[in-house]
Amino acid sequence: MSSEIPTVEQLDDIAEQVWAAFLDDGNPAVIGFAAGDERGDLAASVSVAGAWEGTLVVSCTDDASREVASALFAMPVSEVTPADIGDALGELANVLGGNVKSMLPSPSTLSLPEVFTTDDDSQVVEVCRTVVTWRERTFTVALLKSPRAVAQEEVAS
Amino acid sequence: MKILVADDSRVMRQIVIRTLRQAGFGDHDVVEAPDGAAAHTVVQEENPDLVLSDWNMPNMSGIELLHALRAGGKQVPFAFVTSECSQDMKNLAEAGGALCVITKPFTADAFKEHLAPFLESA
Numbered sequence: 273m274s275s276e277i278p279t280v281e282q283l284d285d286i287a288e289q290v291w292a293a294f295l296d297d298g299n300p301a302v303i304g305f306a307a308g309d310e311r312g313d314l315a316a317s318v319s320v321a322g323a324w325e326g327t328l329v330v331s332c333t334d335d336a337s338r339e340v341a342s343a344l345f346a347m348p349v350s351e352v353t354p355a356d357i358g359d360a361l362g363e364l365a366n367v368l369g370g371n372v373k374s375m376l377p378s379p380s381t382l383s384l385p386e387v388f389t390t391d392d393d394s395q396v397v398e399v400c401r402t403v404v405t406w407r408e409r410t411f412t413v414a415l416l417k418s419p420r421a422v423a424q425e426e427v428a429s
Numbered sequence: 430m431k432i433l434v435a436d437d438s439r440v441m442r443q444i445v446i447r448t449l450r451q452a453g454f455g456d457h458d459v460v461e462a463p464d465g466a467a468a469h470t471v472v473q474e475e476n477p478d479l480v481l482s483d484w485n486m487p488n489m490s491g492i493e494l495l496h497a498l499r500a501g502g503k504q505v506p507f508a509f510v511t512s513e514c515s516q517d518m519k520n521l522a523e524a525g526g527a528l529c530v531i532t533k534p535f536t537a538d539a540f541k542e543h544l545a546p547f548l549e550s551a
Contacts, residue, residue, distance in 0.1 A: 356440070363440050367512040382485055
């Protein structure tokens with residue numbers, strides 16, 4: 273594995289593999305093209321710390337998060353609990369983050385996933401993003417660089 | 430045979446169990462653990478024939494679990510199922526005595542390929 277910062281194409285590939293393996297129920301996902309620009313209500317993130325510092329975030333609407341949990345747990349949408357949604361979205365972030373981490377400079381560690389409601393965080397620098405459209409729902413997958421690392425780079429340059 | 434599936438994500442434990450079934454290993458008994466410490470206890474109490482473990486877990490990571498089992502004399506076959514797929518991780522897993530590292534996202538074919546030598550298919 274190379275230790276280069278992932279490009280949009282690599283992020284597309286990773287997202288495609290994850291959706292194809294775990295969420296292909298005859299509704300194949302479309303990668304890198306957003307049918308709509310739905311703002312996410314909910315996000316799950318994993319953080320990378322060490323030789324590279326940043327965060328991988330998956331965000332989507334409440335409806336999309338319920339749908340993805342129902343597909344992963346193989347249960348009706350009406351039976352999905354908030355705990356199920358947190359677990360499912362967190363694991364999506366974990367799998368995407370683990371694959372992205374293998375392309376980043378090492379050594380680094382991956383945190384356990386965190387799930388939170390989204391608000392506007394302008395303190396981070398986006399490295400790359402892709403959008404997955406699945407069952408007409410959109411999921412944004414973004415790799416963000418930590419503000420601390422960005423500040424250190426500015427001082428160094 | 431008895432298989433222990435250790436992962437802090439409930440949905441991932443379910444996906445692993447579903448994939449075992451799809452790979453033709455559905456006849457084996459499955460026990461679950463939500464973290465490394467719980468998995469360590471389950472191995473002592475249930476003596477599984479195979480452990481499938483995540484890497485990043487609270488209360489003892491997968492690699493710490495493997496080291497603890499081996500240090501305690503437990504030689505149960507142990508495979509990682511993890512999104513961590515760097516060469517460093519694979520080297521650590523191999524050095525610790527793991528059979529293999531199955532990378533998330535995985536398919537039923539990957540389970541067949543890696544686990545068939547240790548599990549009889551249904």
